[in-house]
């Protein structure tokens with residue numbers, strides 16, 4: 001790797017291609033299956049860049065920072081996951097509980113979500129806070145263990161409420177207060193799409209068809225499941241841009257400088273094992289210091305790229321379109 005990462009050849013974010021726009025006016029059954037959640041740091045806007053680093057062939061697919069799974073849906077919609085196993089994990093137990101219940105009980109989730117959508121139409125403000133305070137938080141409370149709710153105990157009712165709060169809450173955020181209660185205020189949406197039955201059914205069928213494993217786990221458990229020839233996409237919470245290479249104690253979204261270092265070790269180990277790895281992160285100097293010019297990373301065949309991209313959610317319109325992203329991978333870019 002060079003001393004300062006440069007844009008990779010042909011690596012440019014296209015400004016228009018994403019699932020929705022590419023779908024145009026096609027009938028619903030022809031459209032790509034889309035993420036069913038909005039998620040902070042979701043990668044739909046970056047897909048045109050990331051696609052260039054999907055290996056031409058791979059065995060199993062692993063996504064250890066799942067969120068709304070933009071890359072998973074992109075690969076699955078292109079039938080790139082039909083040959084190997086699929087392992088999806090995240091440390092957010094509610095998120096994982098929701099994905100699992102939608103996979104296993106789509107009709108029960110849809111029925112409840114439809115009822116919530118009807119209630120919202122009548123009186124959005126009153127309904128949102130009643131669902132959040134009187135239904136969702138108490139139901140989560142009943143399935144708590146020491147760390148949060150048990151993902152395996154997530155009911156269809158909880159999964160429906162999770163999707164509802166995600167579609168109608170402020171910016172799709174999932175935030176808990178210090179006592180562990182979900183406390184995101186209502187978002188200011190005119191006509192939110194709460195229950196997209198067609199897409200939800202297709203997500204469920206896709207997950208079942210792929211026999212995807214969906215687990216509540218720390219990212220480093222991927223070391224136990226990944227083998228040579230597999231492909232792993234890592235999308236951790238981004239390091240704050242202000243984190244300098246020397247600043248070792250930042251924590252953003254519960255992900256510390258120490259977690260970023262542990263992640264670097266995992267990425268290097270998997271690349272050395274013969275897996276295809278792809279990591280996205282911010283261009284913080286602390287992250288560049290972990291990969292660019294790092295001898296172990298270089299020996300593992302990793303290269304770093306700085307790529308221009310559009311930010312998916314930025315309340316300041318003037319700042320959209322001026323964000324660089326940092327990509328680390330051992331996959332050669334497939335320029336088209």
Ligand SMILES: C[S@@+](CC[C@H](N)C(=O)[O-])C[C@H]1O[C@@H](n2cnc3c(N)ncnc32)[C@H](O)[C@@H]1O
Pocket residue numbers: 039040041042043044064065066067068069070071089090091092217218219220235236237238254255259
């Ligand atoms: C930037 S988001 C991923 C977004 C995703 N790529 C998408 O398209 O929506 C990062 C995710 O990492 C998860 N996460 C944070 N710390 C983690 C850890 N230690 N192990 C596994 N997942 C973690 C968060 O819950 C969050 O869903």
